[in-house]
Amino acid sequence: MGDAAESDGLTVGAAASHAGVTVRTLHHWDAIGLVRPSGRTAGGYRLYSAADVARVHRVLIYRELGLPLDDIGELLDAPAVDMTVPLRQQRAQLLDRISRLQSMVDAVDRMIEAANAGILLSAEEQVAIFGQRWDPAWAEGARDRWGETPQWAQYAERAAGMTPEDWRRIADSVATLENDLAAAKRAGVRPGSAEANALAERHRASIGAYFDCTLPMHVCLGRSHAADPGFRAYYDAIEPGLTFWLRDIIDANARDRGIDPDSATWT
Amino acid sequence: MGDAAESDGLTVGAAASHAGVTVRTLHHWDAIGLVRPSGRTAGGYRLYSAADVARVHRVLIYRELGLPLDDIGELLDAPAVDMTVPLRQQRAQLLDRISRLQSMVDAVDRMIEAANAGILLSAEEQVAIFGQRWDPAWAEGARDRWGETPQWAQYAERAAGMTPEDWRRIADSVATLENDLAAAKRAGVRPGSAEANALAERHRASIGAYFDCTLPMHVCLGRSHAADPGFRAYYDAIEPGLTFWLRDIIDANARDRGIDPDSATWT
DNA sequence: ATTTGACCCTGACGCCGCGTCAGGCTCCAC
DNA sequence: GTGGAGCCTGACGCGGCGTCAGGGTCAAAT
Numbered sequence: 001m002g003d004a005a006e007s008d009g010l011t012v013g014a015a016a017s018h019a020g021v022t023v024r025t026l027h028h029w030d031a032i033g034l035v036r037p038s039g040r041t042a043g044g045y046r047l048y049s050a051a052d053v054a055r056v057h058r059v060l061i062y063r064e065l066g067l068p069l070d071d072i073g074e075l076l077d078a079p080a081v082d083m084t085v086p087l088r089q090q091r092a093q094l095l096d097r098i099s100r101l102q103s104m105v106d107a108v109d110r111m112i113e114a115a116n117a118g119i120l121l122s123a124e125e126q127v128a129i130f131g132q133r134w135d136p137a138w139a140e141g142a143r144d145r146w147g148e149t150p151q152w153a154q155y156a157e158r159a160a161g162m163t164p165e166d167w168r169r170i171a172d173s174v175a176t177l178e179n180d181l182a183a184a185k186r187a188g189v190r191p192g193s194a195e196a197n198a199l200a201e202r203h204r205a206s207i208g209a210y211f212d213c214t215l216p217m218h219v220c221l222g223r224s225h226a227a228d229p230g231f232r233a234y235y236d237a238i239e240p241g242l243t244f245w246l247r248d249i250i251d252a253n254a255r256d257r258g259i260d261p262d263s264a265t266w267t
Numbered sequence: 268m269g270d271a272a273e274s275d276g277l278t279v280g281a282a283a284s285h286a287g288v289t290v291r292t293l294h295h296w297d298a299i300g301l302v303r304p305s306g307r308t309a310g311g312y313r314l315y316s317a318a319d320v321a322r323v324h325r326v327l328i329y330r331e332l333g334l335p336l337d338d339i340g341e342l343l344d345a346p347a348v349d350m351t352v353p354l355r356q357q358r359a360q361l362l363d364r365i366s367r368l369q370s371m372v373d374a375v376d377r378m379i380e381a382a383n384a385g386i387l388l389s390a391e392e393q394v395a396i397f398g399q400r401w402d403p404a405w406a407e408g409a410r411d412r413w414g415e416t417p418q419w420a421q422y423a424e425r426a427a428g429m430t431p432e433d434w435r436r437i438a439d440s441v442a443t444l445e446n447d448l449a450a451a452k453r454a455g456v457r458p459g460s461a462e463a464n465a466l467a468e469r470h471r472a473s474i475g476a477y478f479d480c481t482l483p484m485h486v487c488l489g490r491s492h493a494a495d496p497g498f499r500a501y502y503d504a505i506e507p508g509l510t511f512w513l514r515d516i517i518d519a520n521a522r523d524r525g526i527d528p529d530s531a532t533w534t
Numbered sequence: 535a536t537t538t539g540a541c542c543c544t545g546a547c548g549c550c551g552c553g554t555c556a557g558g559c560t561c562c563a564c
Numbered sequence: 565g566t567g568g569a570g571c572c573t574g575a576c577g578c579g580g581c582g583t584c585a586g587g588g589t590c591a592a593a594t
Contacts, residue, residue: 011590013541023542028581043589045542054479061424065378066371069580075420083420084382091375094368101365104333108358111332115351153342153350157328212321278561280570290571295552310560312571336551 009039009047019056026056034073035059065090107160114159115152125164138230149266151211158210170209177206181246182239191245192252200253203246215254216264222250276306276314286323293323301340302326332357374427381426382419392431396438405497416533418478425477437476444473448513449506458512459519467520470513482521483531489517 015037016023029035030046035055039047048056055076062072067090075083126134146152181199189195200218207213207221225231226247235243251261282304283290296302297313302322306314315323322343329339334357342350393401413419448466456462467485474480474488492498493514502510518528 011542022582024581024583027544032580041542041589043542044544045589051479058421058424061428064371065375066368078417082415083423084379087375087379087382091372091379094372094375098365098368098372101333101361101368104331105358105361105365108332108354108361112351112354112358115354148349150345154325156350157325161328212318278571289553291552291554294573299551308560308571310571311573312560 009037009049010053012037012046012048015046015048015053015056018053019060021056021060029056029059029069032069032073034069066094111156111160115156125167135230141230151213151217154211170206174206177202178235178238182242185239185242185245189249191248192256196249197253197256200249203250204253215257215259217266218250219254219259219261219264220266222247276304276316277320279304279313279315282313282315282320282323285320286327288323288327296323296326296336299336299340301336333361378423378427382423392434396431396434402497408497418480418484421478437473441473444469445502445505449509452506452509452512456516458515459523463516464520464523467516470517471520482524482526484533485517486521486526486528486531487533489514 010018012023012026016026019026026035026046026048030037035052037046037048037052039049041047058076059069059072062075063069065087067075067086071086071090075086177199181203184195184199189199204213204215204218207218213221225235226243232243235246254261254264277285279290279293283293286293293302293313293315297304302319304313304315304319306316308314325343326336326339329342330336332354334342334353338353338357342353444466448470451462451466456466471480471482471485474485480488492502493510499510502513521528521531
């Protein structure tokens with residue numbers, strides 16, 4: 001029929017398991033004055049009366065709503081305040097946090113998309129921006145070859161934050177650069193000349209829009225472009241022999257800046 | 268054309284305003300090793316190189332995704348790890364947090380509804396559960412009269428967590444109680460008798476389903492019910508004179524338990 | 535009466551990402 | 565050399581407890 005201890009009150013452990021919280025939680029609520037046991041034993045043990053346990057349950061209800069403990073204390077101690085006011089505030093705060101989390105999810109999605117697809121534009125948009133000579137399959141191919149490098153990660157970061165408008169501006173400057181390269185080659189500019197080195201640096205800087213391209217990386221890129229029939233076809237359509245000439249001015253530029261192009265490695 | 272300091276690096280303040288963060292943030296990121304400036308002046312000032320600032324920007328990108336700083340550090344330092352793995356994890360975590368927040372919003376809505384309407388059932392549901400003699404307008408009237416009391420707040424807490432099924436069980440036990448009351452009155456049970464007191468306590472306990480009803484509160488309730496034509500009509504339809512008899516057994520029960528019913532107040 | 539073992543006490547640090555002092559040093563311009 | 569802006573390190577605070585550490589209490593079993 002219930003022992004004497006129960007009629008006087010429950011110890012923390014009993015009250016805690018009764019309410020489905022931990023002992024530490026009740027200690028904490030006692031410390032901050034949210035729920036203090038109405039009695040103590042001679043030895044200092046907390047004793048929770050039925051009313052105390054009921055208060056714990058009331059606290060739990062508001063805690064499930066995400067209210068801060070301070071507000072809960074005010075709510076429970078206020079004699080007859082309109083509880084819908086803090087509840088409406090809480091509702092607004094929750095909705096605010098949800099919308100911010102949702103925008104985070106959207107951003108994460110864009111980032112995953114950038115890392116996967118390599119570009120955040122549909123095939124149609126790609127053709128519209130980069131011109132008809134652009135093959136959207138190149139984006140996939142690039143991911144297959146470079147997708148595991150830190151540079152690709154860096155590229156994905158930047159791509160995730162770019163709009164089609166940004167892409168258009170980049171495409172414009174790239175097209176200008178390609179025209180300048182073709183004009184220089186036609187004009188007979190020699191690799192290693194000041195003009196050629198300036199163009200090589202402009203080319204490296206344009207790659208910098210995607211990731212931080214060092215001189216050795218630049219050399220590797222120039223050579224792998226030259227070895228790739230697809231790239232050759234693209235560049236040579238602008239100006240015959242442009243791919244090899246570009247590789248040569250990149251090599252010469254690197255050499256002039258103290259890098260041996262023949263021992264350049266990607267990393 | 269840029270001062271010497273700029274070529275060597277930026278001070279914290281400059282780097283901070285450059286990246287749109289506070290100085291304290293850069294201090295913190297330095298302390299935890301996330302972004303440490305690559306140099307210091309003779310006097311100990313932090314000097315952020317262009318590469319350092321770039322790293323700050325990369326950190327910002329991932330911070331906007333809600334990633335913890337530790338994870339960001341790993342991402343940036345990992346040589347060629349697949350970044351979609353932590354991103355997918357992050358996405359899952361975000362969705363999880365959103366759904367929990369959403370359930371909080373739902374709970375808050377239920378609570379507001381309970382505090383406003385007084386009951387979380389439509390008028391049709393109320394009639395279906397409490398029977399045709401129940402007038403849904405009573406719920407509104409009750410809120411108008413009691414809506415500002417702490418007992419109403421407590422009632423709203425409990426109502427917010429109740430399902431129609433819960434209401435049905437309560438309605439059943441109330442109906443049983445009313446029948447027992449009517450039977451006892453017909454049988455000539457006298458107020459103050461053990462049987463009458465037991466019934467009064469059962470009645471008080473049934474109110475306890477809504478809020479903690481003390482003996483003085485019980486007395487006040489019995490008297491205000493007796494004074495209300497609507498309540499009288501409801502109870503007297505069960506058994507003529509039941510309202511007054513109920514008030515009397517409540518008064519007697521309170522007196523037998525040491526409460527003077529004539530000086531009982533609500534609070 | 536004592537021992538055991540389960541339970542209780544207080545106090546303090548840790549988490550996460552900084553904001554916000556406090557007390558003192560450095561830098562650059564005048 | 566001097567003033568003021570900017571920098572340094574160190575420390576506390578927030579929110580809601582989890583998780584030891586070191587020691588006392590309680591009731592049952594011996």
